[in-house]
Amino acid sequence: MTKDDYWYRYYTAAANHQPSVKKSIETKVVGVAYEGRQAIVALLKVGEEVQLVREPNNPYDGNAIKVVRHTGQCFGFINKSLAVELAPQFDNHGSPIKAMIIAMTGGYSSDANIGVTIQFNLPETSWR
16 A cells, blocks of 8 residues: 555545534623723623633733623623633634623612623634
């Protein structure tokens, strides 16, 4: 069997194939009560698509991943412990990742903050 042989190419291609995996993550958005973000949160709706954008120059967290509306308004961040795990994957992906608002919580009185839960899929990665 030579490298030009059909069966050789077929079996070596199959052996080198690395299937892609998508991992779905659900998380609360943090920081929604700071810097006037509740005014933005009040406009959000369950089912709205938002974007997750890496912010490597954030002065508080070099792994920061901000959550923004289609208008570009930031209304919070991925929590620090999750961001430290995800930042390298976001950096490798190189562009914002789409997320969906799946829950809005709280806000039952005029002085209560509204919380936001999102769901998103990580960029496709290969098994190693």
